Amino acid sequence: MTTFLDMLRSITPETYATFKTAVELGKWPDGRKLTQEQKETCLQAMIAWEQENLPEEERTGYMPPQHCKSEEKTIPNILFSTGSDTLH
Numbered sequence: 646m647t648t649f650l651d652m653l654r655s656i657t658p659e660t661y662a663t664f665k666t667a668v669e670l671g672k673w674p675d676g677r678k679l680t681q682e683q684k685e686t687c688l689q690a691m692i693a694w695e696q697e698n699l700p701e702e703e704r705t706g707y708m709p710p711q712h713c714k715s716e717e718k719t720i721p722n723i724l725f726s727t728g729s730d731t732l733h
Contacts, residue, residue, distance in 0.1 A: 649693075656694050664691050665705075 656664075663674065664687040672678050679687070688705075695704040702709070 649689075653690060653693050653697075656690060658698075661691060661694050661698075664688075 667673050667679055668684055668687050668691065671684070692705055701707060
């Protein structure tokens with residue numbers, strides 16, 4: 646393998662699952678602790694693999710569209726109300 650892209654193309658779903666579990670737990674399946682560099686490399690590989698193989702909503706870090714709670718409420722416009730007790 647000569648490049649990161651070549652390495653990504655060789656990742657199988659099983660390898661991806663191993664990387665994901667290792668990052669989540671901070672250790673390899675045999676119990677050895679991941680170094681910071683290994684965590685970063687595994688996470689980069691996971692994200693790149695997911696980009697090519699998973700729908701957006703299943704990818705690491707995906708957040709569904711969110712709406713502000715204030716958008717759910719109808720807020721009366723009291724500044725320009727025609728009620729007699731408000732200022733214009």
